[in-house]
Amino acid sequence: QKEVEQDPGPLSVPEGAIVSLNCTYSNSAFQYFMWYRQYSRKGPELLMYTYSSGNKEDGRFTAQVDKSSKYISLFIRDSQPSDSATYLCAMSYAGNNRKLIWGLGTSLAVNP
């Protein structure tokens, strides 16, 4: 069993929709939870990170961590065609990038 599970999609939504992206994990020792966005033919870029449990909001993006369920989510409100990308979740045990564990990434297409 993989430490981090992420449905690769693809996910296709109309412009303006609320998008929910999710990852589950098996190791309760994970403390830092990240969401990266990767456009086609580009490297990933950090979108949001959360330490331990709770919510974090940044503009149209909200990251949620539920450690009791070992489940993390990224919500995108009022989705735009420019949000079309692959979204990767990543986690680390001790805030050390040497030990990042990555999900497969979910491919999202927002249609005008």
Add this chain to the structure above:
Amino acid sequence: EADIYQTPRYLVIGTGKKITLECSQTMGHDKMYWYQQDPGMELHLIHYSYGVNSTEKGDLSSESTVSRIRTEHFPLTLESARPSHTSQYLCASSGPRDHTGELFFGEGSRLTVL
């Protein structure tokens, strides 16, 4: 904006050739990384550097080698390329916000070995 650069972006070579993928960053970051990204697979760390003259292999076994003679430069070399080395290679660095999981990635080098 991140300042990390990879060359070449695309490379098609024949089996047995020696190749070097270049990676440079202008942010003064001590930590640098090489990841391999294949379709349908997670990102896998293949090399890691804490700083100058400090490198170690990552979690995914790789026949490539790296060097870190200067802070800003972290090249990856394959002495004899094979079709199994065909992949996307991503270079990254991290700085003071390392504990947040913040990595700055280059745009990648897509290698095809025929």
